[in-house]
Amino acid sequence: MLEKVDLKKKLGKVEYKELIDELRERxxxxxxxARDLGIPVLILFEGWDAAGKGTLIxxxxxxxxxxxxxxxxxxxxxxxxxxxxYFWRFWNxxxxxxxxxxxxxxxxxxxxxxxxxxxxxxHGLQDAFHDSLSFERQLSDDGTLIIKLFLxxxxxxxxxxxxxxxxxxATAWRVTETDxxxxxxxxxxxxxxxxxMQQTDAECAAWTIIEAHDRRYAxxxxxxxxxxxxxxxxxAVSSAANLEKKxxxxxxxxxxxxxxxxxxxxxxxxxxxxxxxxxxYENSMKFxxxxxxxxxxxxxxxxxPVIIAFEGWDAAGKGxxxxxxxxxxxxxxxxxxxxxxxxxxxxxxxYLWRFWRNVPKTxxxxxxxxxxxxxVLVERVEGYCQEKEWRRAYKEINEMEAQWVSFGxxxxxxxxxxxxxxxxxxxxxxxxxxxxxxxxxxEDWRNREQWELYEHAVDEMFFRTSxxxxxxxxxxxxxxxxxxxxxxxxxxxxxxxxx
Amino acid sequence: MLEKVDLKKKLGKVEYKELIDELRERxxxxxxxARDLGIPVLILFEGWDAAGKGTLIxxxxxxxxxxxxxxxxxxxxxxxxxxxxYFWRFWNxxxxxxxxxxxxxxxxxxxxxxxxxxxxxxHGLQDAFHDSLSFERQLSDDGTLIIKLFLxxxxxxxxxxxxxxxxxxATAWRVTETDxxxxxxxxxxxxxxxxxMQQTDAECAAWTIIEAHDRRYAxxxxxxxxxxxxxxxxxAVSSAANLEKKxxxxxxxxxxxxxxxxxxxxxxxxxxxxxxxxxxYENSMKFxxxxxxxxxxxxxxxxxPVIIAFEGWDAAGKGxxxxxxxxxxxxxxxxxxxxxxxxxxxxxxxYLWRFWRNVPKTxxxxxxxxxxxxxVLVERVEGYCQEKEWRRAYKEINEMEAQWVSFGxxxxxxxxxxxxxxxxxxxxxxxxxxxxxxxxxxEDWRNREQWELYEHAVDEMFFRTSxxxxxxxxxxxxxxxxxxxxxxxxxxxxxxxxx
Numbered sequence: 001m002l003e004k005v006d007l008k009k010k011l012g013k014v015e016y017k018e019l020i021d022e023l024r025e026r027x028x029x030x031x032x033x034a035r036d037l038g039i040p041v042l043i044l045f046e047g048w049d050a051a052g053k054g055t056l057i058x059x060x061x062x063x064x065x066x067x068x069x070x071x072x073x074x075x076x077x078x079x080x081x082x083x084x085x086y087f088w089r090f091w092n093x094x095x096x097x098x099x100x101x102x103x104x105x106x107x108x109x110x111x112x113x114x115x116x117x118x119x120x121x122x123h124g125l126q127d128a129f130h131d132s133l134s135f136e137r138q139l140s141d142d143g144t145l146i147i148k149l150f151l152x153x154x155x156x157x158x159x160x161x162x163x164x165x166x167x168x169x170a171t172a173w174r175v176t177e178t179d180x181x182x183x184x185x186x187x188x189x190x191x192x193x194x195x196x197m198q199q200t201d202a203e204c205a206a207w208t209i210i211e212a213h214d215r216r217y218a219x220x221x222x223x224x225x226x227x228x229x230x231x232x233x234x235x236a237v238s239s240a241a242n243l244e245k246k247x248x249x250x251x252x253x254x255x256x257x258x259x260x261x262x263x264x265x266x267x268x269x270x271x272x273x274x275x276x277x278x279x280x281y282e283n284s285m286k287f288x289x290x291x292x293x294x295x296x297x298x299x300x301x302x303x304x305p306v307i308i309a310f311e312g313w314d315a316a317g318k319g320x321x322x323x324x325x326x327x328x329x330x331x332x333x334x335x336x337x338x339x340x341x342x343x344x345x346x347x348x349x350x351y352l353w354r355f356w357r358n359v360p361k362t363x364x365x366x367x368x369x370x371x372x373x374x375x376v377l378v379e380r381v382e383g384y385c386q387e388k389e390w391r392r393a394y395k396e397i398n399e400m401e402a403q404w405v406s407f408g409x410x411x412x413x414x415x416x417x418x419x420x421x422x423x424x425x426x427x428x429x430x431x432x433x434x435x436x437x438x439x440x441x442x443e444d445w446r447n448r449e450q451w452e453l454y455e456h457a458v459d460e461m462f463f464r465t466s467x468x469x470x471x472x473x474x475x476x477x478x479x480x481x482x483x484x485x486x487x488x489x490x491x492x493x494x495x496x497x498x499x
Numbered sequence: 500m501l502e503k504v505d506l507k508k509k510l511g512k513v514e515y516k517e518l519i520d521e522l523r524e525r526x527x528x529x530x531x532x533a534r535d536l537g538i539p540v541l542i543l544f545e546g547w548d549a550a551g552k553g554t555l556i557x558x559x560x561x562x563x564x565x566x567x568x569x570x571x572x573x574x575x576x577x578x579x580x581x582x583x584x585y586f587w588r589f590w591n592x593x594x595x596x597x598x599x600x601x602x603x604x605x606x607x608x609x610x611x612x613x614x615x616x617x618x619x620x621x622h623g624l625q626d627a628f629h630d631s632l633s634f635e636r637q638l639s640d641d642g643t644l645i646i647k648l649f650l651x652x653x654x655x656x657x658x659x660x661x662x663x664x665x666x667x668x669a670t671a672w673r674v675t676e677t678d679x680x681x682x683x684x685x686x687x688x689x690x691x692x693x694x695x696m697q698q699t700d701a702e703c704a705a706w707t708i709i710e711a712h713d714r715r716y717a718x719x720x721x722x723x724x725x726x727x728x729x730x731x732x733x734x735a736v737s738s739a740a741n742l743e744k745k746x747x748x749x750x751x752x753x754x755x756x757x758x759x760x761x762x763x764x765x766x767x768x769x770x771x772x773x774x775x776x777x778x779x780y781e782n783s784m785k786f787x788x789x790x791x792x793x794x795x796x797x798x799x800x801x802x803x804p805v806i807i808a809f810e811g812w813d814a815a816g817k818g819x820x821x822x823x824x825x826x827x828x829x830x831x832x833x834x835x836x837x838x839x840x841x842x843x844x845x846x847x848x849x850y851l852w853r854f855w856r857n858v859p860k861t862x863x864x865x866x867x868x869x870x871x872x873x874x875v876l877v878e879r880v881e882g883y884c885q886e887k888e889w890r891r892a893y894k895e896i897n898e899m900e901a902q903w904v905s906f907g908x909x910x911x912x913x914x915x916x917x918x919x920x921x922x923x924x925x926x927x928x929x930x931x932x933x934x935x936x937x938x939x940x941x942e943d944w945r946n947r948e949q950w951e952l953y954e955h956a957v958d959e960m961f962f963r964t965s966x967x968x969x970x971x972x973x974x975x976x977x978x979x980x981x982x983x984x985x986x987x988x989x990x991x992x993x994x995x996x997x998x
Contacts, residue, residue: 357591362583
């Protein structure tokens with residue numbers, strides 16, 4: 001998932017100038033309000049060596065009243081710390097009411113290094129994540145606002161920076177053998193970091209990735225993230241205070257209107273020009289469809305359940321892809337489950353209830369045309385559920401999928417991606433075709449107006465629910481042929497790797 | 500901890516008659532309110548074989564409108580269930596809005612049986628607990644009220660009941676070889692049950708132990724527990740609704756004034772007549788004090804940290820016990836930390852912060868005169884913190900202690916217990932002695948008035964924080980000599996078992 005993050009983002013000097021002063025002023029004002037309300041704030045900087053933590057921390061504190069914060073650098077533990085339980089030194093540094101603590105590295109640094117160096121057994125690692133989460137949850141329950149930033153750079157950028165540091169006699173000392181050692185293990189770290197983010201991304205302490213190639217971009221995104229978190233907390237505090245005082249509720253302040261540049265990261269990077277020659281398509285589909293049928297029989301006899309979820313833009317071609325996938329399959333072995341608006345009975349239960357009810361038996365295949373991700377997509381964007389409901393849904397979904405996979409299920413999740421122009425073309429085509437007019441409703445046009453909100457929701461969905469055990473497959477779907485082939489190929493590979 | 504539960508509780512026919520009708524009526528009314536508000540309720544009956552689950556479920560549903568609930572018996576999973584992830588059949592049985600589901604056994608039954616039969620490795624077991632908790636949390640977050648009851652009987656009572664069932668031809672079929680097999684493993688199950696309760700006792704789904712020897716007592720306690728949970732939920736719902744409608748808040752309905760008989764269970768069973776002859780005391784203390792000093796040097800060289808917490812009634816003799824314990828110790832190796840009202844700085848942090856700061860280095864001993872348990876004792880009873888704060892403190896404390904112990908610390912927790920008469924005698928003695936008058940303040944007399952509330956808080960503290968890794972030691976302290984000897988002996992044993 002991290003490798004999909006678009007690291008090319010940058011900001012020109014002029015654009016930066018236009019934004020930075022106002023943001024700094026806002027942050028300063030927010031700091032004063034948080035101080036007056038006695039809110040403790042803990043900001044964590046994690047990230048690759050040479051990602052620029054020091055520089056960016058400096059950029060952040062430029063906006064802050066120096067009487068209100070402390071910066072602590074977390075290096076190797078000294079003897080006092082080694083001789084006490086691991087979290088002792090972090091407890092000692094927790095911010096008191098009304099103060100901000102900024103940590104240059106944190107409890108995660110050692111966990112990551114141990115993980116990569118010793119391949120720390122799954123068990124010890126689980127304990128470390130568990131202890132981290134309980135530490136953060138305890139502080140958050142007590143009122144601390146926690147902001148966890150991860151500064152991300154590519155392997156190449158890291159090498160460039162380390163070399164540059166080494167060449168300058170003034171900074172050469174900063175590059176140690178360990179840095180190079182870590183650099184050589186970039187990919188191992190990448191995997192470990194992803195796992196860490198999945199396991200420790202909590203509602204009360206979520207991770208934010210900072211694309212850190214461009215200093216101006218990273219500075220703005222960090223400041224904007226801190227502003228967003230503070231504004232949200234202050235809105236919550238003030239609405240709670242109003243309730244207590246029985247003052248009529250005001251609408252909470254609008255979320256920071258942040259520059260567009262911070263929007264969608266993963267979707268923006270998808271290459272939608274991929275296509276396929278007709279002949280190639282026809283031939284390969286025949287071959288794959290036969291193979292899918294064979295696999296259907298194999299999983300039946302091996303009693304492996306298979307669950308396939310299709311999500312994607314309206315008119316992205318979900319139906320067509322499902323039809324091509326199942327064309328030659330034995331209908332006794334699979335079910336297609338369309339997910340529409342919930343029925344009365346479904347509404348009277350937990351929103352995951354209906355998906356649990358439709359879990360396939362071992363040996364069977366369930367294909368969901370739209371799925372349990374509705375909660376974090378349409379329900380989120382259209383306001384059909386409360387924010388706290390879709391926020392906790394990420395974890396609920398991950399837990400559900402983990403149970404399915406550890407039971408032995410093959411789980412495949414597709415996002416069919418097209419761009420806005422392509423959607424327009426398809427809508428118009430449908431309107432022009434009497435046989436397809438029924439497919440298009442006023443709702444489709446309305447959804448289209450929310451494109452940016454959906455983009456943002458999809459991005460967050462990828463980030464929070466792409467797990468090692470149930471990753472998303474992003475299907476480039478401007479070409480229907482290409483998309484259909486990628487879908488069926490992915491299904492085949494996923495099943496083959498299980499049997 | 501379970502073995503300390505007082506199973507001798509019973510209720511006379513007359514007393515029962517006096518209470519039952521009113522409780523049944525209240526429960527019926529609450530069911531109707533919950534239905535109207537659309538609250539789903541899930542009631543779990545777990546417990547020993549022959550503990551009377553069937554009978555007691557019948558007693559409970561007598562009070563309920565039969566159109567509003569379902570009872571499901573959870574036996575061996577059928578083929579449909581075996582071929583799906585474990586929680587599938589439980590998801591299928593979750594109550595919809597406004598309905599009550601009563602389960603005769605639950606997801607815990609198989610987890611327990613597997614644990615005892617196969618000694619399920621720590622890891623698989625952790626997964627099972629984790630999945631159970633996430634299932635319950637998801638339902639609870641969505642509004643389901645969860646009540647988990649454990650019907651407890653002694654090994655002897657179980658044998659008696661199984662034999663009686665076997666002797667009656669009408670019920671003999673109900674006793675299977677598995678029941679006897681489980682009975683022979685009573686102690687193994689006891690341990691497994693305790694572990695299960697510790698690991699799955701969540702704020703949103705707490706366990707309640709039902710002492711099930713006496714049918715009348717158990718019936719009343721079950722009904723009262725369900726009433727208490729419903730009243731609490733309804734009060735929360737109605738106060739939230741009032742807030743939304745901006746109607747001035749009414750005081751929430753008082754918690755059910757339940758019969759005294761449901762109060763303290765563990766403390767009531769303590770035998771306070773234990774005493775010691777003077778000569779015996781003098782001799783053994785000399786010996787033990789020398790041994791403690793030796794051990795202090797051993798743990799210093801082995802770098803083992805030791806943490807000792809003293810809690811107990813006012814005038815129970817904490818100070819005296821600490822003095823006798825440390826009398827011959829090397830003062831460079833230990834610190835006594837008195838825990839008073841928090842300072843300004845301490846109040847500006849998480850309440851565990853000051854205890855984390857005082858964690859001893861490896862090789863050192865920290866003795867806390869009163870401790871982090873203040874949160875669930877004095878702060879709870881005196882209302883110095885909110886209910887949700889002391890409720891979540893149980894878990895926070897368990898997590899903190901787990902981190903200390905897994906770091907390698909020896910952790911010992913004492914509750915010094917005296918009865919109310921003995922306290923009175925000691926207060927008067929202090930008043931009569933000019934050298935001790937300072938020890939007694941108005942606060943002590945006020946605390947005394949809250950004796951029953953404290954008893955209840957202590958009981959709950961034992962139940963929720965007696966863990967396998969950090970059990971409580973209950974010290975019978977009406978005799979100071981006996982108490983001091985038990986304290987020093989316990990410390991010696993705990994350290995010796997570590998080195």
